[in-house]
Amino acid sequence: MKLATIYHEDSEKAVLIKQETAYLMNHVNKATGKQWSEDLLLLLQKGEFHEVRDWYEKEGKNQLYPENGFSMNTVSFAPLFRHPEKVFGVGMNYLEKALELSGKPPEEEPVIFMKPNSSIIGTGETIQIPSQSPNVAGEAELAIIIGKTCENVKESDFWDVIAGFTTSLDMTARDIQNLNPRFLQRAKSFNTFCSFGPCLITADELPELSSLKIETILNGSVCHENVIANMMYQPAFIVSFFSQIMTLQPGDVILTGTPGSVLIQEGDVLECRITGFPSLTNPVKSHVHK
Structure with missing residues (x-):
């Protein structure tokens, strides 16, 4: 699984990357009915990272369609997160x-x-x-x-x-x-x-x-x-x-x-x-x- 953080609508949002397409976590949430964090650091700190990984490996790869994401060539990447504890x-x-x-x-x-x-x-x-x-x-x-x-x-x-x-x-x-x-x-x-x-x-x-x-x-x-x-x-x-x-x-x-x-x-x-x-x-x- 690949994750990143991109600049989106004047904020920094976590995305899940499949091949050459980046999917905002709010789209992932719509596809799953979940409420996973849209911030990558929170996703890790709240223990949701492992839930996302399990979902992606079992079924998520087949529930993400390019028309619902952004081409990797069009996004601007931020740091993965800015305030890790250490x-x-x-x-x-x-x-x-x-x-x-x-x-x-x-x-x-x-x-x-x-x-x-x-x-x-x-x-x-x-x-x-x-x-x-x-x-x-x-x-x-x-x-x-x-x-x-x-x-x-x-x-x-x-x-x-x-x-x-x-x-x-x-x-x-x-x-x-x-x-x-x-x-x-x-x-x-x-x-x-x-x-x-x-x-x-x-x-x-x-x-x-x-x-x-x-x-x-x-x-x-x-x-x-x-x-x-x-x-x-x-x-x-x-x-x-x-x-x-x-x-x-x-x-x-x-x-x-x-x-x-x-x-x-x-x-x-x-x-x-x-x-x-x-x-x-x-x-x-x-x-x-x-």
């Missing part, structure tokens, strides 16, 4: 990236950080280079969307607690990070420094997870690429690790690390491309104080 990130999750930043192999536990909701943007929205740090790096990453409230999750239970995956771009203010590694959190937290979406895709719609290829693309050229199989900390480990620190909630987002970062500047277009997903693309501008 957005986490894992740093240096590929050996090449770890050596690039620290010059040595990683420690036994991953480097982690959090992103504020104010950093969230969606595809097509502008990444702003802050005046405090003109040297900003962008990184393409696979993001995990949590589907159930959970804690102390076993790696073997990974598939039971996630809703699905999406594409993401994680930005870092390199000037600040290079002053002192302890400044990583500040370097990650500027406005527009976390782009994610446009689609949340469940595992059954994707190839084998370990085979997914992640590409960091700048101005149409592939700068870095790698596959999930080469992560030092696999997605199941990452979810288990975070769940042993704090309770995870539906809609929490976990950025799983990048195959490589690229410096960005005004006029650039940064892109995350992952096997099986639509591209996530953001233009870049320098921030101007008003």
Whole structure:
């Protein structure tokens, strides 16, 4: 199943995507007689996501007709949602990236950080280079969307607690990070420094997870690429690790690390491309104080 959020009549509405057509949740509700949330985050938080998925798999695919939806070419995507309870990130999750930043192999536990909701943007929205740090790096990453409230999750239970995956771009203010590694959190937290979406895709719609290829693309050229199989900390480990620190909630987002970062500047277009997903693309501008 594929879900997204689009701009519709001056608001942001959840849609279910079948092939190349997007269906507003209010149309899905008419087809089912349900009253499922029209907001994607609420759909997750209220436990309705799993009901929608079950309906879609059992009968919904045959109850959605293109004339009742919007062509994917005509819609404008928003972020999947703007106010998740938590957005986490894992740093240096590929050996090449770890050596690039620290010059040595990683420690036994991953480097982690959090992103504020104010950093969230969606595809097509502008990444702003802050005046405090003109040297900003962008990184393409696979993001995990949590589907159930959970804690102390076993790696073997990974598939039971996630809703699905999406594409993401994680930005870092390199000037600040290079002053002192302890400044990583500040370097990650500027406005527009976390782009994610446009689609949340469940595992059954994707190839084998370990085979997914992640590409960091700048101005149409592939700068870095790698596959999930080469992560030092696999997605199941990452979810288990975070769940042993704090309770995870539906809609929490976990950025799983990048195959490589690229410096960005005004006029650039940064892109995350992952096997099986639509591209996530953001233009870049320098921030101007008003």
